Amino acid sequence: MGKSTRYIFVTGGVASSLGKGIAAAGLGTLLIQRGVSAEIMKLDPYLNVDPGTMSPFQHGEVFVTDDGAETDLDLGHYERFLDKPTSKLNSVTAGQVYENVIRKERRGDYLGSTVQVIPHITDEVKRRILATAREKKPDVLLIEIGGTVGDIESLPFLEAIRQFPYDVGKENCLFLHLTLLPYISASGESKTKPTQHSVKALREIGIQPAGLILRTEHAMDASQRRKIAMFCNVEERAVFESVNVNVIYEVPLMLHRQGLDEWACRKLGIESSEAHIGEWEDLIARINSARQDVRIGVVGKYIELNDAYISIYESLKAAAYHEGARIEIVKIDSEQSPDQLETALAEVDGVLIPGGFGPRGIEGKIFAATWAREHDVPYFGICLGMQVAMIAFARSVCGIADANSTEFNEHTSNPVIDLMTTQKAVLNLGGTMRLGMYPMKIKKGTRAESVYKAADAQERHRHRYEVNNSYRPRLEEMGMVISGTFEETDLVEMIELKDHPWYVGCQFHPEFQSRPLKPHPLFKGFVASAITRRKTTTARSARA
Numbered sequence: 001m002g003k004s005t006r007y008i009f010v011t012g013g014v015a016s017s018l019g020k021g022i023a024a025a026g027l028g029t030l031l032i033q034r035g036v037s038a039e040i041m042k043l044d045p046y047l048n049v050d051p052g053t054m055s056p057f058q059h060g061e062v063f064v065t066d067d068g069a070e071t072d073l074d075l076g077h078y079e080r081f082l083d084k085p086t087s088k089l090n091s092v093t094a095g096q097v098y099e100n101v102i103r104k105e106r107r108g109d110y111l112g113s114t115v116q117v118i119p120h121i122t123d124e125v126k127r128r129i130l131a132t133a134r135e136k137k138p139d140v141l142l143i144e145i146g147g148t149v150g151d152i153e154s155l156p157f158l159e160a161i162r163q164f165p166y167d168v169g170k171e172n173c174l175f176l177h178l179t180l181l182p183y184i185s186a187s188g189e190s191k192t193k194p195t196q197h198s199v200k201a202l203r204e205i206g207i208q209p210a211g212l213i214l215r216t217e218h219a220m221d222a223s224q225r226r227k228i229a230m231f232c233n234v235e236e237r238a239v240f241e242s243v244n245v246n247v248i249y250e251v252p253l254m255l256h257r258q259g260l261d262e263w264a265c266r267k268l269g270i271e272s273s274e275a276h277i278g279e280w281e282d283l284i285a286r287i288n289s290a291r292q293d294v295r296i297g298v299v300g301k302y303i304e305l306n307d308a309y310i311s312i313y314e315s316l317k318a319a320a321y322h323e324g325a326r327i328e329i330v331k332i333d334s335e336q337s338p339d340q341l342e343t344a345l346a347e348v349d350g351v352l353i354p355g356g357f358g359p360r361g362i363e364g365k366i367f368a369a370t371w372a373r374e375h376d377v378p379y380f381g382i383c384l385g386m387q388v389a390m391i392a393f394a395r396s397v398c399g400i401a402d403a404n405s406t407e408f409n410e411h412t413s414n415p416v417i418d419l420m421t422t423q424k425a426v427l428n429l430g431g432t433m434r435l436g437m438y439p440m441k442i443k444k445g446t447r448a449e450s451v452y453k454a455a456d457a458q459e460r461h462r463h464r465y466e467v468n469n470s471y472r473p474r475l476e477e478m479g480m481v482i483s484g485t486f487e488e489t490d491l492v493e494m495i496e497l498k499d500h501p502w503y504v505g506c507q508f509h510p511e512f513q514s515r516p517l518k519p520h521p522l523f524k525g526f527v528a529s530a531i532t533r534r535k536t537t538t539a540r541s542a543r544a
Contacts, residue, residue, distance in 0.1 A: 005133040006268040007173045008142045009161045011209070013149045013198025014180040018215040019251075021074035023178055023242055024144045025081035026251040029280075030261035031140055032082060033252075034272035039138040040078045041090040042071070043125065044146040045153035049095040052433075060307025064462045064512055065090070068436025074144065076311045076512070081252070083515050089132045094153060097124045117156050125160035126167060139270065149177075149201045162206045174267050177202060177209035178242070181216035181224075190218055192228050199232040210267060211238035211260075219243055238263060249516050250284055253277060279517055283321060292325040294531045297348035299341075299368040301361035303331035312354045312382070315514035319527035322519045327527070334364035345371050349537075350378040350502075350530030353385030355462065355509060359408040366392045378502035378529040380522070383463055386495060386505030387417045390467055390475065398478045400471075407465050416475075418468040420491075434461050438486055440493040440508070446483035447496045447504060451525045457484070459493070459508035466507065467492035502529035 010024045024040055031038040044051075051059045052070035063076040069088035079086055101124050105115045113120075133141050145161065147154040165173040179195040195214060202209060212234055214220060220228075220241050229236040240258050245251060255261065256275055265272050296316055302308035313329055320327035332344045334353075341364055345351060351372040353365050365385070369392040372379035381389040387405060394403035394416045405417035420434060440457045442448050449455070469490060476482060484494030484506070497503040506522065514520035 004168070004172060005138055006140045006270065007129070007133075007164065007168065008140060008176060008264065008268075009164075009173065010142060010144045010176045010178065011149060011158070011161075011202065011207070012145070012147070012178045013202065014182075014194045016148055018178055018180055019242060020144050020178050021077045022081075022248055022251050023176075023213050023255070024142050025074075025077045026255050027176075027260060027264065028078070028140075028142050029081045029252045030256050030275050030277070031264070031272075033275040033277055033280075034261060034265065036265070036270055036272050037137075037139045038082065038142060039084075039090070039132065039136045039140075040082065040086075040142040040144065041092065041129070041132050042074050042078075042144050042146060043157045044072055044091070044093045045151065045157060046093060046146075047095045047098065047153075048093060049099060050091070050093060056302045056305055056308035060305065061310050062462070063311065064435060064460050064509065066437045066460065070435065070462070072146070073307060073310055076314075077248075079512075080314060080515050081249075083517065089128075089135055092125070092128050094156070097121060097128070097156075100124055118159060121156045122160040122163060125157055126164055129160075129164070130168075140264075140268070149198055149205070155205075158202075158205050158207065171269065174211070174264060175207055175209045176211050176213060178213040178215060181214040181220065181241070183217045190216060190220070190224065192224060192231070195228055196231045203233075209234060211240065211263065213260075214239065214241045216241055217244055247284065247287055249280065249287075252280055253284065283516060286324060287321050290321070290324050290326045292323070292531060292535075293328065294320060294323075294325045294350070294527065294534055295328045295330055295348045296350045296352060296527070296530060297330045297332045297345060297368075299332045299334050299345075299351060299353050299365055300356060301334050302356075303333050309354050311509075311511035311514070312352065314516070315511040315520060315523045316352070316527060318514055318516045318519035319523040321516065322524055323528055323531055325527070325531055332368070334361035334368065336364060338364075338367055341367055342371060345375075345377070348377070349534040350380070350526060352380045352526070353382065353388060354511075355383030355385065357384070357407070362388065362408050366395070369393075370396055373497065373500065373503055376501055376533075378526055378533060379500075379504070380502070380526040381505035382511070383507060383509060386507055387465060387467070389503070389505045390480070390495065391416055393478070393480055394471065394475060397480075398474050400474075403471075405465055414471075415468055416471050417465050420464060420466050433464050436460060438508070440484045441487050442494070443481070443483045443485075446481060447502075447525075448483035448494050451521045453521075459506070459510060460512045461508045463507060467495075501533060502526055 012020045028038040050070045061073045063071045066085050067087045071091035075086045179198045181190050183190045225239045365388045369389040394400040400414050403414045403416045404412040406415045481496045483496050495505045510520040510522045
């Protein structure tokens with residue numbers, strides 16, 4: 001474009017979890033499809049430096065970037081929609097901001113000034129936004145503000161973006177506000193008052209949104225749109241809606257039909273082509289026309305929390321979409337009894353155990369890994385899922401009855417899984433794991449090679465424990481194939497079994513690189529194997 005970066009700020013009101021991140025990612029996707037380069041960043045108001053030490057019950061999944069940043073799960077949505085990697089620049093927390101300001105104060109950088117929220121905290125927020133723009137050089141940088149208007153934690157961020165147009169030019173900034181349009185079943189109507197109050201609170205801070213996105217179960221009528229526009233002081237053309245959809249990847253198409261991308265380009269003076277959304281239309285058509293069913297059991301201890309394994313779920317769905325299948329994800333609690341687990345496992349076509357930490361539910365996961373191996377059910381173990389597969393194999397195949405991980409029993413006499421050497425002197429938990437992208441060497445003649453169709457791969461990691469190499473000779477002698485390694489330290493990256501439909505484990509997290517339009521090859525292979533098993537089982541049942 002040859003012009004400076006434009007900025008779109010996306011704020012939220014009324015309630016959290018309305019889909020600011022999805023809406024921002026949807027708009028970013030449309031801008032890219034119009035030939036406009038776009039990036040997204042998230043400003044989170046919590047005081048944790050990052051979500052790496054937060055419980056999934058508190059924060060859901062921790063998403064990891066190429067450069068090893070532990071970030072909010074919304075960055076996963078950004079990558080899946082925009083199909084481009086994010087980095088530590090794309091994620092800013094209040095903890096990072098305050099930590100840096102205090103560090104500067106201790107060094108004396110402020111030359112004796114009284115350090116205050118305004119201007120020092122707000123300047124640091126603006127500095128980070130501008131640093132992202134300088135480094136990534138997008139035509140448009142979308143900035144999602146976490147939380148909702150009215151939260152005390154969000155005020156410094158909102159004040160920073162209020163000031164921002166005066167630094168870069170008002171013509172280069174656009175404010176979008178996403179709120180709830182609740183449906184009251186007793187009266188049979190949607191209510192606009194929460195949106196009016198939310199915009200009022202935003203205006204009191206000094207921000208007038210140029211456009212609104214209304215999260216709603218029922219489409220707005222013309223009178224509601226006029227009312228919202230009038231009382232919120234926005235043009236009627238700029239009142240958009242985000243209605244419930246069956247698949248989140250319909251969101252860009254829904255926003256495009258309303259002209260959000262064209263409106264945003266016009267408001268920012270951006271010249272662009274028509275949006276080329278054919279791939280997204282084809283994806284939705286493929287999803288809607290799928291006829292083959294497949295059931296995947298995800299065995300974990302956070303199964304009641306959808307956000308805890310969201311990248312896993314989205315990667316499974318993407319692989320199923322690619323195979324033309326309708327997927328049912330069966331969430332299996334690993335803390336159940338063996339009998340309960342066996343009943344649940346018998347009903348699925350494939351078993352996946354995701355990453356995790358801590359001893360709770362571990363024996364259930366080991367049971368599931370053993371059951372899938374013994375019953376020839378496709379198995380995919382990710383990070384911890386690979387480690388429990390190794391423990392299960394050591395116990396029942398290698399005869400090491402007390403095989404364990406020092407994470408679960410630090411005094412175990414057979415630590416098949418042990419703390420990485422580089423982790424043994426670590427005192428602080430935050431940001432100290434093996435994080436980010438590392439290369440993997442793939443063994444010739446293995447399933448891994450046939451899946452990747454390459455001798456090398458790059459994958460993202462988040463772990464402290466690894467396969468204890470002193471046990472490798474015994475494990476390999478009994479049939480465990482080490483199909484991928486990190487050559488620098490001889491770290492086990494992938495394992496598999498030869499005489500099994502699909503028994504694969506990986507120390508890394510392939511879900512962080514899977515996309516709806518480009519599913520990760522390991523997820524594709526696993527889901528395809530589960531579909532094959534279902535077809536075989538169904539055919540056998542029909543003959544019987």
